Amino acid sequence: MKQGDRPVACLAASTRWLSMPADALLAAVIFLATLGPGQVPAPGEPGPLLLQVALVAPLVWRRRAPLTVFYAITAAAAVQWVAGVQLPADVALLVALCTVGARCTGRQTLVAGLTLEAGALLAAARWAPPGQFPFTAAALTAMAAAALATGLWTRARRAYVTSLEHDREQRARLAVAEERARMTRDMHDIVTHNLSVMVALADSAAYVRHGAPEQAAAAVEQIAATGRQALDDMRRSLGAGEHGEPCRQTGARLRPAPGIAQLGSLIDRTRAAGLPTRLEVTGDPAAIPAAAQLTVYRLVQEALTNALRHAPGAAAEVRVRLTPRRAAVEVVDDGRPGPAPGEAHGRGLVGMRERVAAYGGTLHAGPLPGGGWRVAAGLDIGGDMAGKDTA
Numbered sequence: 001m002k003q004g005d006r007p008v009a010c011l012a013a014s015t016r017w018l019s020m021p022a023d024a025l026l027a028a029v030i031f032l033a034t035l036g037p038g039q040v041p042a043p044g045e046p047g048p049l050l051l052q053v054a055l056v057a058p059l060v061w062r063r064r065a066p067l068t069v070f071y072a073i074t075a076a077a078a079v080q081w082v083a084g085v086q087l088p089a090d091v092a093l094l095v096a097l098c099t100v101g102a103r104c105t106g107r108q109t110l111v112a113g114l115t116l117e118a119g120a121l122l123a124a125a126r127w128a129p130p131g132q133f134p135f136t137a138a139a140l141t142a143m144a145a146a147a148l149a150t151g152l153w154t155r156a157r158r159a160y161v162t163s164l165e166h167d168r169e170q171r172a173r174l175a176v177a178e179e180r181a182r183m184t185r186d187m188h189d190i191v192t193h194n195l196s197v198m199v200a201l202a203d204s205a206a207y208v209r210h211g212a213p214e215q216a217a218a219a220v221e222q223i224a225a226t227g228r229q230a231l232d233d234m235r236r237s238l239g240a241g242e243h244g245e246p247c248r249q250t251g252a253r254l255r256p257a258p259g260i261a262q263l264g265s266l267i268d269r270t271r272a273a274g275l276p277t278r279l280e281v282t283g284d285p286a287a288i289p290a291a292a293q294l295t296v297y298r299l300v301q302e303a304l305t306n307a308l309r310h311a312p313g314a315a316a317e318v319r320v321r322l323t324p325r326r327a328a329v330e331v332v333d334d335g336r337p338g339p340a341p342g343e344a345h346g347r348g349l350v351g352m353r354e355r356v357a358a359y360g361g362t363l364h365a366g367p368l369p370g371g372g373w374r375v376a377a378g379l380d381i382g383g384d385m386a387g388k389d390t391a
Contacts, residue, residue: 304316332368
């Protein structure tokens with residue numbers, strides 16, 4: 001048994017034990033209801049009463065051992081048939097068959113149903129009024145069939161509910177996995193970009209600290225600001241402070257998730273890190289859902305991070321074209337030809353493809369013939385999503 005299945009097995013066992021008082025109450029009700037006038041044994045003749053107890057008492061364990069209970073009651077009914085005693089407590093057979101249908105396999109249920117049908121025919125042959133055997137047998141068969149159908153319906157309903165619960169758990173696991181993948185992509189983009197900027201600024205400050213201390217101080221301030229921005233982005237990515245709510249750990253009020261409007265600040269940080277970058281945005285960002293804007297922001301951020309890391313001394317150009325149904329992103333740098341950024345040692349391009357795939361879009365990333373690197377992505381937003389906040 002798997003470790004995760006043990007709590008379920010223990011819960012099922014405890015449920016069976018807790019069901020015994022209810023089954024005991026059912027057995028008591030059937031015993032008293034079928035012990036009517038004419039069934040009270042005469043003094044010195046305890047046989048009918050003992051048969052009554054033998055027919056009803058096993059129902060206490062009907063859900064714990066349904067097959068055993070059914071055949072125990074069947075054995076008592078056989079003794080009753082041999083003794084020639086008619087008892088209304090035979091209704092316990094129907095309850096036992098119903099339980100078998102609800103809790104046992106199809107083959108076991110079939111054998112139990114045939115056993116009860118044989119008993120019904122024997123009972124009709126012995127106790128049916130003269131000339132009424134077909135009608136009596138049909139009536140007993142109908143009652144047995146009704147009990148069996150009730151049990152099978154109960155089992156089918158239980159299986160359906162179980163499948164619904166399984167599907168719900170599966171969807172929950174998929175949602176958790178998707179959220180973890182999203183957080184991983186966000187953390188990768190945030191950490192790699194901000195660390196790349198901070199490293200570039202630190203190198204610049206170290207280079208000019210003697211000849212231009214003012215520039216070195218400005219670079220250090222920019223490093224601190226970039227670090228704070230990274231911390232804010234990480235808290236927001238982990239679920240704290242979303243939509244400007246205070247962070248529970250620090251009480252600080254964080255900004256909403258970045259979007260197209262924040263591309264200007266991203267470009268400023270990239271320029272300060274030593275990558276001259278030009279930004280061109282056409283179209284109305286207000287028509288783009290917030291989640292799609294975040295995707296556009298992360299795509300640009302990752303592309304510029306790769307340019308910073310793999311194309312030192314290059315210049316970059318960012319073009320964003322927006323329509324109510326589509327968002328197109330293109331980032332081009334003029335660096336030297338080289339290996340695919342983020343492909344060999346990280347998951348940069350992989351994360352970009354995953355983000356674009358979430359919108360049914362396409363991503364093209366590769367070197368340019370004359371040198372440099374180009375990243376182009378298209379997001380299929382759809383007119384029915386325009387203007388909706390799906391973050």
